[in-house]
Amino acid sequence: MWVVTAYFLRRLVGAVGVIFGVATITFVMVFLMPGDAARMYAGPRAPEETVQRIRVLWGLDQPLPVQYVRYLGRAIQLDFGESTRDKRPVLRAVIERLPATVQLAVAGLFVELLIGVPLGILAATRPGSWVDQLATVLALIGISLPQFALGLVALYMFGFVIPIFPLGGFGTPLHLVLPAIVLGLGGTAFYSRVLRNSILEVMGEDYVRTARAKGLSPKMVMIRHVLRNALMPVVTLAGLDLALLLGGVVVIEAVFGWPGIGLQAWTAIRNQDTPMIMGTVLFASIAVVFLNLFVDMLYIALDPRVRLTAEG
Amino acid sequence: MTQLTEAKPNNGFWAQLRRLPRAWIGAGLVAVVALAAVLAPLISPADPLKQFREGLTQTGTPLPPGGQFPLGTDHLGRDIMSRTLYGAQISLTVSFVANMTAAAFGTLVGLLAGYYGGVIDTLLMRLTDVLLAFPAILLALGLGSVLRPSVTTVLIILTFITWPALARLVRSQVLVVRERAFVESARCVGARDWYIIIRHILPQVITVTVVWATLSFANAVLIESSLSFLGVGVPLPTASWGNMIAEGQSRYRIAPWMILVPTVAILITTLGFNLLGDAVRDALDPRTSQRM
Numbered sequence: 001m002w003v004v005t006a007y008f009l010r011r012l013v014g015a016v017g018v019i020f021g022v023a024t025i026t027f028v029m030v031f032l033m034p035g036d037a038a039r040m041y042a043g044p045r046a047p048e049e050t051v052q053r054i055r056v057l058w059g060l061d062q063p064l065p066v067q068y069v070r071y072l073g074r075a076i077q078l079d080f081g082e083s084t085r086d087k088r089p090v091l092r093a094v095i096e097r098l099p100a101t102v103q104l105a106v107a108g109l110f111v112e113l114l115i116g117v118p119l120g121i122l123a124a125t126r127p128g129s130w131v132d133q134l135a136t137v138l139a140l141i142g143i144s145l146p147q148f149a150l151g152l153v154a155l156y157m158f159g160f161v162i163p164i165f166p167l168g169g170f171g172t173p174l175h176l177v178l179p180a181i182v183l184g185l186g187g188t189a190f191y192s193r194v195l196r197n198s199i200l201e202v203m204g205e206d207y208v209r210t211a212r213a214k215g216l217s218p219k220m221v222m223i224r225h226v227l228r229n230a231l232m233p234v235v236t237l238a239g240l241d242l243a244l245l246l247g248g249v250v251v252i253e254a255v256f257g258w259p260g261i262g263l264q265a266w267t268a269i270r271n272q273d274t275p276m277i278m279g280t281v282l283f284a285s286i287a288v289v290f291l292n293l294f295v296d297m298l299y300i301a302l303d304p305r306v307r308l309t310a311e312g
Numbered sequence: 313m314t315q316l317t318e319a320k321p322n323n324g325f326w327a328q329l330r331r332l333p334r335a336w337i338g339a340g341l342v343a344v345v346a347l348a349a350v351l352a353p354l355i356s357p358a359d360p361l362k363q364f365r366e367g368l369t370q371t372g373t374p375l376p377p378g379g380q381f382p383l384g385t386d387h388l389g390r391d392i393m394s395r396t397l398y399g400a401q402i403s404l405t406v407s408f409v410a411n412m413t414a415a416a417f418g419t420l421v422g423l424l425a426g427y428y429g430g431v432i433d434t435l436l437m438r439l440t441d442v443l444l445a446f447p448a449i450l451l452a453l454g455l456g457s458v459l460r461p462s463v464t465t466v467l468i469i470l471t472f473i474t475w476p477a478l479a480r481l482v483r484s485q486v487l488v489v490r491e492r493a494f495v496e497s498a499r500c501v502g503a504r505d506w507y508i509i510i511r512h513i514l515p516q517v518i519t520v521t522v523v524w525a526t527l528s529f530a531n532a533v534l535i536e537s538s539l540s541f542l543g544v545g546v547p548l549p550t551a552s553w554g555n556m557i558a559e560g561q562s563r564y565r566i567a568p569w570m571i572l573v574p575t576v577a578i579l580i581t582t583l584g585f586n587l588l589g590d591a592v593r594d595a596l597d598p599r600t601s602q603r604m
Contacts, residue, residue, distance in 0.1 A: 014441075022445055025446075030458075140590060144534075144586050146582070147538075148554075152557065152561060156564045156565070156568050160564075269453055269456065269543070277457050280450065281447075281450050281451060284446075284450050
């Protein structure tokens with residue numbers, strides 16, 4: 001067990017290092033930002049002394065290294081500053097919007113697995129058949145689809161021409177269907193390919209041959225022996241993917257008017273609300289780093305064969 | 313010494329490639345889009361920026377496809393076919409240049425990190441760790457808010473978010489090649505580091521770069537159009553497929569062709585490059601055709 005603990009601690013240190021790097025890059029970006037943040041906050045008609053007072057308050061009059069250390073200090077406490085638009089703490093705004101984004105990301109992942117897993121099993125049981133070929137073609141089309149455009153076309157088709165679903169927005173389960181499908185469709189194809197190859201690999205293992213030799217039906221072999229092992233890479237990928245989906249829903253949120261952190265960041269861009277944008281970027285990156293760490297640990301917990309070497 | 317470098321693993325590359333239907337279909341689609349981009353000034357029915365008075369209905373709504381405007385008009389009475397053709401120029405150029413820059417930079421970083429190891433490796437790989445931790449589109453939004461929207465900005469953003477993955481890929485290859493006998497022999501006879509890297513290691517890892525560049529081209533087109541759609545990409549009035557769709561977003565109920573036409577254009581391009589890239593990967597390494 002201590003091996004796992006040591007591994008976890010080492011990974012944790014690595015994660016903190018990455019977050020430090022992420023914060024440094026966002027600091028540089030904020031610094032390079034055109035315009036005067038204090039003036040933006042105070043508004044165009046505020047007197048110069050007010051702006052100057054905000055500058056002092058925020059430490060903008062300090063030398064750059066001091067500003068940098070202060071920025072890191074605040075980032076550690078998850079203090080990402082205040083929105084220049086509505087003067088609220090960025091963290092609170094992000095946390096308010098987070099459930100909507102998580103809901104959409106999880107639903108997208110669900111769609112990916114719901115279609116991807118059966119498709120992968122079908123393709124693997126008949127390698128080379130037309131089902132397999134079709135799955136390959138679908139996989140390529142899936143990764144070629146521009147999600148935002150697909151979203152608009154879906155809204156037009158199933159919200160307007162055939163009005164089954166609402167034209168964007170948030171609230172009922174019906175609102176979730178279209179964005180989740182559009183978000184998940186690209187990944188669907190990917191999972192079916194990964195699972196197919198993983199199944200084909202596991203089918204060649206000795207224990208599968210043994211199971212077959214002792215007279216288990218092909219169906220039982222598939223469920224009891226093959227799938228259980230072949231699903232491992234899918235589980236890992238799903239975890240990593242959730243992190244990707246969390247950050248990647250910006251476009252979908254923009255198309256469907258889904259009130260998550262992506263839509264908020266996009267609105268912030270148009271309002272030139274720097275603390276909001278950078279706070280969201282920093283928050284999402286930290287979430288991704290910890291999700292990755294979590295998935296790695298989950299992987300070890302699920303598969304006792306994973307040997308931990310000094311390399312980690 | 314040059315005899316030692318003779319390594320031609322891909323003798324039958326073109327022969328392999330020709331045998332794959334995916335390669336032909338992909339190349340065909342890419343050729344169509346490339347021709348459309350190159351010939352845009354010749355085959356466009358109209359000036360992409362011209363706002364036709366007769367391009368709008370009496371009530372000021374866009375015209376559907378047909379007649380003088382084969383693919384319809386947009387909300388300003390501009391010809392969508394011409395805008396889509398000129399959009400191909402922008403989308404392809406931006407994606408191509410960004411992709412090549414990222415390929416060159418990623419390969420260079422991967423070579424240096426893998427060959428020298430030690431502190432250089434650690435520093436460069438930690439940098440890629442950090443950059444890969446950013447969700448790509450969010451990082452692009454952040455960069456887009458720092459830099460003023462322009463074609464150059466899109467280039468910088470695209471390059472910035474794509475090179476780290478390639479650098480890691482190349483590095484992992486270099487780590488293998490570095491230990492091979494011919495590299496050691498070269499070192500024994502006193503070849504300099506840069507000579508070994510360029511003459512002995514680069515030829516062995518360049519296939520990785522080629523496959524990556526072909527496959528990531530489609531991705532570059534997708535990201536460019538997403539950025540232009542979100543308003544941090546190619547600025548108006550220059551037509552890009554992404555910003556055309558953005559302009560159609562609020563009008564898709566009265567003028568669905570405003571979003572459908574550029575969407576199909578994007579799909580043809582990305583599908584073409586993905587088919588071609590997939591075929592190139594299989595032709596370079598037949599073993600991967602069974603696996604991912």
